[in-house]
Amino acid sequence: MNKTLTLSQAVKLYTGSSIGRLTVKFTGLLFAQTCLTTLIFAVIGWAEGKTDRISDFVSLIFLVSLMLAHMFLLGGHLFPRSVPGGKFFRSTKEGFAGYQKMRTGVLLVSILILVLSFGGMYLLNMAVPIGTNAAAYVILLIVSLYMISFLNFLQMLPNEGLANILRITALTLTGIFSAGLFTVQRVEWWHWLAGAVALLLVPLSHLILLRHYRKYFWNT
Amino acid sequence: MKNVIEIKGITKHYKDFTLGGVDAVIPCGFTTALIGVNGAGKTTLIDILCGVTGKSGGEALYFGEMRDIDDPALRDRIGYCSSMNFFPPNWTLKTIADSMELGFDNFDRARFTELCRRFKLGDPADKKQKNLAKLSDGNRMRTYLAAVLSRDTELLVLDEPASSLDPLARDMLCDLFREYLAERDGERSVLFSTHNISDMENVTDYAVFMSHGKVIAQGFVEDLKQSYQLVHGDAAQAAKAKPLMMTFSGNATSFEGIALAAQADKLRALDTAVEAPTLQQLSVGLLRKAEQDE
Structure with a gap:
């Protein structure tokens, strides 16, 4: 009997971990690191009586780590035929359909990490006042969704060197603007509009990436 | 006679290489060797037949009825493995078993464990395991073979399986081919590629010779x-x-070469020794002729 792969099984076939395990692993690492950073800066801030600067440092570390996690998750999984495992994955029963499921599963992990890590940050903010508010989380979530689409599009660049330069640039810009983003007080109408576009762009960039990959990588 | 694969005009264009209009058959129930020098197009042809790469033209008919290599039912009937980096280097026997179980419906974990023990690779259930990167080339190939032979398939397609094996392991590979065919006599077939047929000659029933992306000769070895x-x-x-x-190749004292059987009487009349070649000698002769003609 032919059983078709679920998204989680496809992710496990390619990465050795299920969707749940990958999500827990990445979110756990991210959250543990953010808690540690918050604790360190909170202690320093309280000691010096400068608690208003805590959010700047914490948000910088949190956002950069989040982007690194996404880069790690979405930046890999190309598996050209020449790399180890490339031929095995192509020969499995579902072939490209299995690959598609794996990429979709990994995208799901990325989104789950976003939601869980921002939720975690919100809870952390309640426990340790680090000077952020709910509006900031909404906006950062929108920015992160754009980042996911951006990383998807970067994977289509034939020049790997240029793609890496753009990844580093994006990471640097995230670091520079993270403090400002974290202190936004109110969600404006255009933020919601940008959010709606971001929500459309994520699946669109995913589908374009898969189509491009099949044509230029999988079958060549 | 049934053919397990009928290849009709398969082509593949790369920037610096063209696999040109390959027509060949792989007979059912036998071991077929795809023989050619490095760069002849053997791997490209095998990759196309197993759905690992796309083709530019032509078609292949599998098991007399199936044409779409993306069909999971067809993929489940073919056991394929390449000799280089088939699995990611950080994988262990356990990771391989887990992935094979998900990737194929007919993977038998118990059989994999049994084959790993037989090949002295260890137990996939062991907690402490070496990853593939830490294994020798020969043991890595044994691991690939254990994985592919743990599936209940009808056609085994192996790309250069013997190249990294020592003579004893090559002998064991021949035994494995025989066992695989004997388990379901007449229903199973093996296709493997090689550039050196000498150690695999005894197990080869049918040969397809390739040079410069084309099939130059094929038939039953006998x-x-x-x-x-x-x-x-x-x-x-x-x-x-x-x-x-x-x-023809010769020196100051003697000469040797391959001739068509039709010339045998004329050559005997010249007081030369004429005899049936081994598959290795035949391979060298045919491939050398193809190089000269190119």
Whole structure:
């Protein structure tokens, strides 16, 4: 009997971990690191009586780590035929359909990490006042969704060197603007509009990436 | 006679290489060797047949009825593995078993464990395991073979399986081929590629010779051995024998080469020794002729 792969099984076939395990692993690492950073800066801030600067440092570390996690998750999984495992994955029963499921599963992990890590940050903010508010989380979530689409599009660049330069640039810009983003007080109408576009762009960039990959990588 | 694969005009264009209009058959129930020098197009053809890469043109008919290599039912009937980096290097026996179980419906974990033990690779259930990167080339190939042989398939396709194996392991590979075919006599087939047939000669029933992206000869080994003859003699007869031969190599004292069986009587009349070639000698002769013609 032919059983078709679920998204989680496809992710496990390619990465050795299920969707749940990958999500827990990445979110756990991210959250543990953010808690540690918050604790360190909170202690320093309280000691010096400068608690208003805590959010700047914490948000910088949190956002950069989040982007690194996404880069790690979405930046890999190309598996050209020449790399180890490339031929095995192509020969499995579902072939490209299995690959598609794996990429979709990994995208799901990325989104789950976003939601869980921002939720975690919100809870952390309640426990340790680090000077952020709910509006900031909404906006950062929108920015992160754009980042996911951006990383998807970067994977289509034939020049790997240029793609890496753009990844580093994006990471640097995230670091520079993270403090400002974290202190936004109110969600404006255009933020919601940008959010709606971001929500459309994520699946669109995913589908374009898969189509491009099949044509230029999988079958060549 | 049934064919497990019928290849009709398969082509593949790369920037610097073209696999050109390959027509060949892989007979059902036998071991077929795809023989050619490095760069002849063997791997490309195998990759196309197993759905690992796309083709530019042509088609293949599998098991007399199936054409779409993306069909999971067809993929489940074919056991494929390459010799280089088939699995990611950080994988262990356990990771391989887990992934094979998900990737194929007919993977048998118990059989994999049994084959790993037989190949002295360890137990996939062990907690402490070496990853593939830490294994020797030979043990890595044994691991690939254990994985592919743990599936209940009807056609085994192996790309250069013997290249990294020592003589004893090659002998074991021949035994594995025999076992695989004998388990379901007449229903299972093996296709493997090689550039050095000498150690695999005893197990080869059918041969397809490739050069420069084309099939230059194919047939049952016994028929091929009757179609061609190995000729050798003293240097004194070389000048007269050479025009009757397909390939020729000689020195100051003797000469040797391959000729068509139709020339055998004329060559014997020249007081040369004419005998059936081994598959290895035939391979060298046919491939050398193809190089000269190119």
